[in-house]
Amino acid sequence: MRRTFSPQGPGSSDTEGSPGRVILLLRIAQAGADPLCHVSEKERERAREHSRRNQLPDPCGQRMWLKELKKLFGVRGEWGAPGRSTPLHSETKPPAPACTDGGYGWVIAATCFVVTGLTSSVVRSFGLFFIEVQEHFDEQASNISWISAIAVAVFHLTSPVASALSVLLSHRAVIMLGGLFAMLGMLGGSFGLSLVWMYLTTGVILGLGISFSWIPAQSMVNQYFNQRRAMANAIVSSGECVFSFVFIPFFQWLINSMAWKGAMVVIAGLQLNLCVCGALMRPYRPPAKNTPSSGVKRQDSEEKPPLMDFSLLKLPKFLSIIVFALFSVVGFHIPAIYLVPFAQGIGVEKLSATFLVSYWSVADLVGRLGCGWLVNLALVRNIRLLAMMTTVLGTSLMLLPIATSYPSLAAFSCFCGVSFGAAVSLLLTVLIDVVGVSRLDSALGMLMFFRSVGCLLGPPLAGTLVDMTGNYGSGFYAAGGALITSVGFLLLTDFLMTSSEGRPGPELERGPPDSQRKGVEQCSVCVKAAPPP
Incomplete structure (x- = not known):
């Protein structure tokens, strides 16, 4: 006995000569699946006659689209390969998650941990080379400061380029290219031909390599993680502290x-090694989802997002956070340049002065982890917590020059490190609160672009003050003053976020969303936002 099916619903004929049944069987066979029963020549003629009467395409001469077949048969799932039977029904599965939250994502997190460590340790090591390079070229401190200023400024200035290339090419290719640039920048600078040569190699080329490595790595982590994003970014962020603690000595x-x-x-x-890390950056492919209406399993759209969303510049709250970033970056980078020279200036030995950076790095890690725990408690809004930590850091830096002994310097380094780690761990969190995760790539690229102004002018300005006063402590006054100034724009951003909409949106979230709430984008994640200091 042959099994028959009627695609026309209840009450329709499912006899051997049913034209609807024959059309369906023929189309299934033409689509590559096994016909469910034998179709005779007589049935083919009846099917053609039925198609002509109802103005339908010829069932024996035109291939049926797979999508229509699934709709006719009510099939959920993929059709099998030609020559293999496919089940007619399968249970409806819940929609697949947008992020894997594990699996190969942990490889991505570990790889980004190394990328963050390698790039940040180079930037933090500028202070170790400062006096050596100054004595080699016999130049003023302000002129030597331009080397690190150019590197960090190029890093920020080319961030939109790195973001756009990541979309246009791939994150993997851009990170590997960044590793080559970073290597060439350091290798070229080792020749020490002239101060202008140092500006070009250790400044421009190295900064370009850091940008191409760091920006795509941060984006990759947020693509692979959602519910565990805070944990993944904590791992990535700690790379800066761990590598600095080990590499600086x-x-x-x-x-x-x-x-x-x-x-x-x-x-x-x-x-x-950045090239090796880039090779491990497997592009993220969103898993397939089952649509509730048709039950058909399909892949998410593969369309690429726009390279840069300039509509963000129309948002007053985004412009305000840009000005905050411009001033705050001055305070974030000056201590890395002048901490070791300041310690040597008051009589501390070179190796002991170097360990001050290690103390700062350990305290930095404690600050990041402690801030992550505090954010998860949702006791205060992220942006207000950032304002408090920035104020504490600015005040601490302005008080650091009063230290006249190694124990007091070590204590100030630890205290500044904790507040510094807490502040930088909140930067990207606040940026996500302002613009949302969907526009993070564009917002981060533009934010880093405007921060380049502070990176370019901050260290030379501090160097000029050092030349005028003859004391490296003047650089810390400039850093602290810039941070205190930036807090005013941060509070303005908070005001604009609160008053812009009548109801809370993703940008107003204070912490991770409750597990019972659905449809709310998770924005409270403790991640590394500032560039390697």
Whole structure:
């Protein structure tokens, strides 16, 4: 006995000669699946006659689209390969998550941990080379400061380019390209031909490499994680602290052993590991979802987002956060340049002065983890917590020059490190609160672009004050003053966010969304936002 089916619903004929049944069977066979029963030539003729009468396409001469077949048969799931039977029904599954929250995502998180560590440790090591390079070229502090200023400024200035290339090409390709640029920048700077040569190599080329490595890595983590995003970004963020704690004394040992030029050659070789990290960055593919209406399993749209969303510049709250970032970046980067020279200026030995950066890094890690725990409690809005931490950091930096002994310097370094780690861990969180995750790439690129102004002018300004006063402590006054100024624009952003809409949106969330709420974008994540200081 042959099994028959009627695609026309209850009450329709399902006999052997039913034209509807024959059309369906023929179309299934033409689509690559097995026909459910034999179709005779007589049935083919009846099907053609039925099609002509109802102005339908010829069932024996035109291939049926797979989508229509699924609709006719009520099939959920994928059709099998040609020559294999496919089940007619399957249970409806819940929609697949937008992020994997695990699996290969942990490989991405570990890889980004290394990328963050390699890039940030190079930027933080500028203070170790400061006096060595100054003595080599016999230049003023303000002129030497331009090397690190150009590197960090180029890093920020080319961030929109890195974001756009990540969309246009792939995150993997851009990170590998960044590793090559970082290696060439350090290797070229090791020749020390002239101060202008240092500006070009250790400034422009190295900054370009850091930008192309760091920006895509931060984006990759947020693509792979949602519910566990806070944990993943905490791992990535800690790379800056761990690598700085280990590498800063190692770099100082290299300088003592083979001079600053030989040390830069070794560091250039280490930067090639960024290419290895880039090779591990497997592009994220959103899993397939089952649509409730048709029950058909399909892939999410593969359309790429726009390269840059300039409509963000129309948002007053985004413009306000840009001005905050411009002033705050001055205070974030000056201490990394002048902490070691200041300690040596009051009589601290080179190696002991280097360990101040390690103390800062350990305290930095404590601040990031502690801030993550505090954010999860949702006791205060993210932006207000950032304002408090920035105020504490600015005040601490302005008081640091009163330290006249190594124990007091170590204590100030630890205290500043905690507040610094808490502040930078909130920057990207607040940015997501302002613009949302969907526009994060564009917002981050533009924010870093405007921050380049502060990166370019901050260190030379502090260097000019050092030349005028003859005291490295003047740089800390400039850093603290810039941070205190930035808090005013942060409070303005908070006011604009509160008054812009009548009801709370994603940008007004204070912490991770409750597990019972649905449809609300998770914005409260403790992630690294500032560039390697």
